[in-house]
Amino acid sequence: MPAELHPRTKITTESIFSRMSRLALQHGAINLGQGFPSNPPPAFLLEAARKAVGTVDQYTPPFGLPSLREALAEDLGVSPEDIVVTAGATEALSSLADSLYGVGDEVVMLEPYFDAYLPQTLMVGARPVLVPMRLTDRWELDLEALERAITPRSRALLVNSPYNPTGSIFSREELEAIVTLAREHDLWIISDEVYDELYFEAPPTPLRALAPERVFTVGSAGKRLEATGWRIGWIVTPPGLAPAVTGMRQWSSFCSAAPLQAAVAQALPIARAEGFYPQLRESYRQRKDLLAQGLQAMGLEVFEPVGTYFLTARMPGLSAETLVQQARVAIIPGSAFYASSPPPEGLVRFAFCKTPEDIAQALERLERFLKIRG
Numbered sequence: 067m068p069a070e071l072h073p074r075t076k077i078t079t080e081s082i083f084s085r086m087s088r089l090a091l092q093h094g095a096i097n098l099g100q101g102f103p104s105n106p107p108p109a110f111l112l113e114a115a116r117k118a119v120g121t122v123d124q125y126t127p128p129f130g131l132p133s134l135r136e137a138l139a140e141d142l143g144v145s146p147e148d149i150v151v152t153a154g155a156t157e158a159l160s161s162l163a164d165s166l167y168g169v170g171d172e173v174v175m176l177e178p179y180f181d182a183y184l185p186q187t188l189m190v191g192a193r194p195v196l197v198p199m200r201l202t203d204r205w206e207l208d209l210e211a212l213e214r215a216i217t218p219r220s221r222a223l224l225v226n227s228p229y230n231p232t233g234s235i236f237s238r239e240e241l242e243a244i245v246t247l248a249r250e251h252d253l254w255i256i257s258d259e260v261y262d263e264l265y266f267e268a269p270p271t272p273l274r275a276l277a278p279e280r281v282f283t284v285g286s287a288g289k290r291l292e293a294t295g296w297r298i299g300w301i302v303t304p305p306g307l308a309p310a311v312t313g314m315r316q317w318s319s320f321c322s323a324a325p326l327q328a329a330v331a332q333a334l335p336i337a338r339a340e341g342f343y344p345q346l347r348e349s350y351r352q353r354k355d356l357l358a359q360g361l362q363a364m365g366l367e368v369f370e371p372v373g374t375y376f377l378t379a380r381m382p383g384l385s386a387e388t389l390v391q392q393a394r395v396a397i398i399p400g401s402a403f404y405a406s407s408p409p410p411e412g413l414v415r416f417a418f419c420k421t422p423e424d425i426a427q428a429l430e431r432l433e434r435f436l437k438i439r440g
């Protein structure tokens with residue numbers, strides 16, 4: 067037997083998200099860690115899937131089922147020719163890593179970061195350059211630090227808005243500043259917009275609207291339609307670049323699950339017509355308020371999100387392990403989102419895509435635990 071696997075396998079181990087979910091099960095904890103909804107997807111999506119299984123069952127073209135490209139194009143206001151359907155946003159991001167950079171290149175991204183960004187960059191031999199967000203009484207983008215991080219080796223800027231884990235949304239001015247930097251230094255922009263329909267104040271501006279020639283947008287049906295296990299995501303490419311990106315992704319999964327692509331194609335216009343997204347936002351707003359108010363009542367510092375289904379707060383002096391074992395509430399420690407600098411003191415992330423009952427019970431458990439601990 068050959069002695070060793072490639073050193074690349076050492077880039078990544080069990081993610082903190084899987085670990086916290088495993089510990090949550092082991093300790094009977096309420097899982098406010100990993101970001102997946104605890105409710106089923108909407109009935110119109112499930113119905114569409116039932117009809118599609120047995121009808122749309124064979125390979126689709128690697129750029130995606132034509133009806134899904136059409137439905138996405140209509141929904142996003144872009145051309146179907148510029149869409150590549152992927153196996154979740156995760157594959158969209160890895161296909162872009164394959165397409166845009168490689169050995170010796172640098173990719174500038176913000177810290178805290180979504181966990182996939184780092185290994186995906188490292189696996190193609192590029193170097194992630196992390197720029198910490200500033201945390202005062204809210205999360206702030208440090209544009210000067212972003213500019214300082216750009217070198218002649220930089221190939222791309224990777225940004226996420228609405229932003230996991232901070233829950234912030236970049237303003238139009240901030241996005242314009244990002245585009246200016248990208249134009250000055252001739253960089254691609256990868257804009258991870260998987261939470262594009264999850265906002266609590268003004269809707270986010272799609273970055274591609276400001277620089278269609280250099281922005282790749284990443285989206286996820288899993289996030290929009292509460293079906294994270296279906297693995298349907300997409301990329302909107304700058305005009306003319308979809309065939310090259312499709313060329314890369316066809317050698318990973320070739321195509322995503324055909325009947326589920328068909329179901330999402332059917333569901334996207336229904337979601338718009340029936341006001342599904344405003345209902346989704348309202349239901350998340352209630353859960354966000356429940357969680358934020360509950361944590362604030364315990365005296366914790368909460369950074370209230372304006373988008374996503376995540377909330378960050380400070381719980382200094384407590385480890386995620388202690389919380390899952392003793393309070394029986396699973397959360398994600400801030401350290402999961404930092405690699406180049408220490409996380410802000412006591413930072414934790416809560417996911418509120420859980421039932422109000424679970425959130426209320428988690429709050430009770432935390433309150434009891436904090437009281438006993440004194």
Ligand SMILES: Cc1ncc(COP(=O)(O)O)c(C=O)c1O
Pocket residue numbers: 101153154155156157180226230258260285286287288289294297298299
């Ligand atoms: C910011 C961000 N990007 C991408 C993804 C991956 O999405 P998907 O489940 O569609 O692969 C997630 C999932 O949590 C995310 O939070």
